Amino acid sequence: MAYYVGVDIGGTNIKTGVVDSSGNILGESSVPTGADRHQEVVLLDILQTVKDSIAAAKVDEREIKAVGVGSPGMIDYEKGIVIRNFNLNWENFYIADLMSEALKVPVRLANDADAAALGEVVAGSAKGAKSAMIITLGTGVGSGYVINEKIFRGCEWGHMVIVHNGRKCTCGRNGCFEAYCSATGLINSTKQAINEHPDGILASIAKEEGVVSGHTIFDAADKGDEISAKVIDEYISALACGLVNLINGLQPEVVSIGGGIGKQGERLLVPLREKVYAEVFKGIPHPKIVICTLGYKAGLIGAAMSVRDI
Amino acid sequence: MAYYVGVDIGGTNIKTGVVDSSGNILGESSVPTGADRHQEVVLLDILQTVKDSIAAAKVDEREIKAVGVGSPGMIDYEKGIVIRNFNLNWENFYIADLMSEALKVPVRLANDADAAALGEVVAGSAKGAKSAMIITLGTGVGSGYVINEKIFRGCEWGHMVIVHNGRKCTCGRNGCFEAYCSATGLINSTKQAINEHPDGILASIAKEEGVVSGHTIFDAADKGDEISAKVIDEYISALACGLVNLINGLQPEVVSIGGGIGKQGERLLVPLREKVYAEVFKGIPHPKIVICTLGYKAGLIGAAMSVRDI
Numbered sequence: 230m231a232y233y234v235g236v237d238i239g240g241t242n243i244k245t246g247v248v249d250s251s252g253n254i255l256g257e258s259s260v261p262t263g264a265d266r267h268q269e270v271v272l273l274d275i276l277q278t279v280k281d282s283i284a285a286a287k288v289d290e291r292e293i294k295a296v297g298v299g300s301p302g303m304i305d306y307e308k309g310i311v312i313r314n315f316n317l318n319w320e321n322f323y324i325a326d327l328m329s330e331a332l333k334v335p336v337r338l339a340n341d342a343d344a345a346a347l348g349e350v351v352a353g354s355a356k357g358a359k360s361a362m363i364i365t366l367g368t369g370v371g372s373g374y375v376i377n378e379k380i381f382r383g384c385e386w387g388h389m390v391i392v393h394n395g396r397k398c399t400c401g402r403n404g405c406f407e408a409y410c411s412a413t414g415l416i417n418s419t420k421q422a423i424n425e426h427p428d429g430i431l432a433s434i435a436k437e438e439g440v441v442s443g444h445t446i447f448d449a450a451d452k453g454d455e456i457s458a459k460v461i462d463e464y465i466s467a468l469a470c471g472l473v474n475l476i477n478g479l480q481p482e483v484v485s486i487g488g489g490i491g492k493q494g495e496r497l498l499v500p501l502r503e504k505v506y507a508e509v510f511k512g513i514p515h516p517k518i519v520i521c522t523l524g525y526k527a528g529l530i531g532a533a534m535s536v537r538d539i
Numbered sequence: 540m541a542y543y544v545g546v547d548i549g550g551t552n553i554k555t556g557v558v559d560s561s562g563n564i565l566g567e568s569s570v571p572t573g574a575d576r577h578q579e580v581v582l583l584d585i586l587q588t589v590k591d592s593i594a595a596a597k598v599d600e601r602e603i604k605a606v607g608v609g610s611p612g613m614i615d616y617e618k619g620i621v622i623r624n625f626n627l628n629w630e631n632f633y634i635a636d637l638m639s640e641a642l643k644v645p646v647r648l649a650n651d652a653d654a655a656a657l658g659e660v661v662a663g664s665a666k667g668a669k670s671a672m673i674i675t676l677g678t679g680v681g682s683g684y685v686i687n688e689k690i691f692r693g694c695e696w697g698h699m700v701i702v703h704n705g706r707k708c709t710c711g712r713n714g715c716f717e718a719y720c721s722a723t724g725l726i727n728s729t730k731q732a733i734n735e736h737p738d739g740i741l742a743s744i745a746k747e748e749g750v751v752s753g754h755t756i757f758d759a760a761d762k763g764d765e766i767s768a769k770v771i772d773e774y775i776s777a778l779a780c781g782l783v784n785l786i787n788g789l790q791p792e793v794v795s796i797g798g799g800i801g802k803q804g805e806r807l808l809v810p811l812r813e814k815v816y817a818e819v820f821k822g823i824p825h826p827k828i829v830i831c832t833l834g835y836k837a838g839l840i841g842a843a844m845s846v847r848d849i
Binding site for chain 2: 478513
């Protein structure tokens, strides 16, 4: 049998897993990232978790064909270098070569969002899709596009402007998809509604919860707050706007929604599908719109699957 | 030698040409489309122009390996059917099979904008590019995306919303790229500026010219009209907005601008490049931005090149 190791580099933890060629995880391990340490020290921990996951999987080390590493930051894919990652404080990290030398198998880098998207296509919500767009609604809006189980590299659809001269985005542009549709964007809209209606149901729920999160507005809408229902409707309209743009341009068979906001499930999907299908360009097939199912495992599985062709 | 015939189906004329595998046209022919006739009658004319172009190219008919047909409208690529084309009044037109039977060579359909994009990549403004986005600024905004000299099928980036809840578009959405950046969009902005300033330089130039066209606003700006300069600046900002969206998402090596507005050349490109490069997401390489060079020949050449793999 051929097995692959997937490594998912996160800001908090680094997770590794041994995966078979169908995307099943046979053994896992993880270690705190410890981003305050030198990158070479982190490397030692990564190598150890790879070995731990192989031990957990109870497979012969010689059956590991390759290791795929999903990492955030700017990546040189050809050379296997993380050029820069501000959160982890990594710079010119020749991680693929270093790991390959230590583990004696080929190692290749992928973008972490791309890897997660591939995971969902091989073994999750978009299983079997010829093409799929995975959109993660978290701190930012992540995007991964997969065609024929291959990653379409490095797309940044979160920084597609949907409101020309609109809300300021962290990327320097104004009106990005991310500025409206990330959890952060929804939280900003929620805070704005609280400021405008300081005596409303939403404001009192936010006070009760102690912090405004991505689900505060949904909690308030549950209690019958019309202002919250309107904010949610506007949020879903903006989300539909961005998704239809991508459907018109790329015609994915499946669109999978992940991240914190994805936890709203059908409550998000039912109105979203209605808005999306009403606007898709005539003649372009309507994609399935679903919620990601693999959670953190998507990154692991996808990173491993990204080296299946080695 | 292997030669290919390209057929470009236009609203006014149908053009055909014999093309070698490097994209050189060896002989051409054309015939008025006559869209008021039955599609089967138009077919006879298409077949005749194919033969005429082979005669003009002075090549042996047996050296023609395949025919590529670039057509507008809804297409079933697998079956080679134009399902519907409102302008030509075509419906369920089994054009590929019918032509193939008559000509005794394989015939395949492509979208006309896709074919033109491939032409520009094989032999025009984006020659040698690994990936290129061709944007046509005419009646609408056409888009064609080519990777490794292969068409990425049927993208409709003209109907990407850049102004959520903005200008009404012919597609039913509001705020599409096309609604702002097509020649039609610019003409609408020009007319609006004329209405707002009926005694201005722009209004008097429009009156002189007798009709508001895509270059009226440029003519007025040439005469020092500040209002026109402002409209042009807003137009180019919207165009940059849409292009940066595509660059962030697809990372094309080259962006080629065609259509009527493309005739403004460097006058358009200099401010456009400045705006685009200022906004591209950090880490994404800046593409070359150029004007299409092949004119009507792009469609011919590209249609022929789309069957090189047969």
